[in-house]
Amino acid sequence: MKQRWMLVMAALLFLLAGCQGNDWTVSVKTSPFYKEGTASSFAIAIQKDGKPASGLEVTAIFEMANMDHGQIVASLEEKEDGLYEGDVQLPMEGEWDVLLQIKDGNETIEKLVTLEVKRQDVAAMINGMAITTADVKFYQTRWQIEISSAMEAVKKKYRGEELNERISYWERQLNETAEPRSAVTRLIELHSMALLAEEKGYSVDEPVVDREVEKRKRQYEGSETARTLLRQYGESAFWEQERRYVRLVLLAQNVWNDMVEQVKNEHPDVTEAEMRFLAQKKYDELLVSQIDSLHIQLYLSEL
Template sequence: MKRQWMTIMAALLVLLAGCQGSDWTVSVKTTPFYKEGTASTFAVAIQKNGEPASGLEVTAIFEMANMDHGQIVAALKEGEPGLYEGQVQLPMEGEWDVLLQMKDGSEMTEKLVTLTVKRQDVAAMINGQAITAAEVKFYQTRRKIEISSAMEEIQQNERGPELTERLSYWERQLNATAEPRSALTHLIELHSMALLAEEKGYSVGQQAVDREMEKRKNQYSESKTAQTLIRQYGETAFWKQERHYVRLVLLAQNVWNDMVKQVKTEHPGMAETEVRFFAQKKYEELLVSQIDSLDIQLYLSGL
């Protein structure tokens, strides 16, 4: 009954707004998620008469569909023209009705949207895209594999004081993998540059991912430590995450390649080591600029 009443009221107000000659459209850009004790972003794009509607006062009233959990009210603020967003902490996953109240001067209209809110174990959000806790734990495992495999190779090929020194270094690196913040930092940087690559028009095809996956499977098969860690993680889950990771790496590689081309154009005849040095500097500057331009929210608790 409650849901029917919200629907009737929204329809009535939309009808009244239509009588005033304005055509309002709303599209959901970011759906909030459910994580206990955590607020998440809700964002909508609003148009009036086919143009982004700026300068509105927008309120979102959340109610659980077919359940009585009361109302949750969130004020939405305008960022880009016509794009309104705010934070909301929902008490559970499921289907939610959201009544959007939009005021433009003396004109008021309402729209009803329905969202499917999912439980997510989120570590961070970048422009509405989630980096999950599972992804962070995967990368921690991946780093363990890389470091353990390096240590395995060193033990096979080196002896004496140099062996002890190098193993000590890698053991410190191995211990650092237990800290999720460093893994999350790396993933934020990788996701950020992958997004930039897509903004530049780059894409990664299935065949390119397949080729890189085959290389990595062959590489891991040569290390007993890697095979053990993959089995412990769960082979199916590991390779699924690795595929996602490979796609991001290949996307970001396009941005790196652009930096190398730019340095070579600016400094023809420069030695390859110098090219890489200056390309790395440009890449890092671009990374900082890209991260500053993104909406990044962190949810580290529980990792």
């Protein structure tokens, strides 16, 4: 316990010293998680006298609370004004004390924060929000249901060469959804545009989500393959995650609608097909820009 005592004493000494008259505040923006053999992100925002503090040298010393497992040291780099981030690989979940050593020229400030580190099977992180392996499995199952239902409908409607072409298309889609990296990519795209929609002030009412979920339930009831896949996945767990998925889709739909309106205003005489093409082009360009603006980390080695 000697090291923990030293961390606590260092923080107490800092508080007693009063930080030489300056008002320093630290807030945790991204808390690390535990995943065996995987480093995760730790990010903090530092302010001095109420303003983002830039140009600092920041070191984070991790020590597990109430246990003597040694210290883990990570250097944090400034990503934007006052925001410092670094990766740390922690050996277990639980409560961790973090002593932050902040060097501002000749002045060194120390702050102590406590984190509750949780185990996560993470596939990706977007601005500190996790896309888990469970999310990936749900997405794959969902699209298996959608594609299998579409294939059932195609078999009822078409015959001969046209049927073969359409089945071949859906089989390629089915193979793509079986690849975890493809599923993660699509989930990142969806989350990114949902975040953009929220930045634009859009929201989704729960009754709207309810109606959309009920619509999907009725749709799946008519497909034997869908019913089988739902039973295998677990119906209760599937519909719980479907609600979250539907909310993301509805948020992203608002951004798509904005692109459609822009095209209609800029090109009032285009055909429906041309309008959709131009709107899709705008949407894709916006998606690339949005993804570039986010902090995205991938953890795909175990998928």
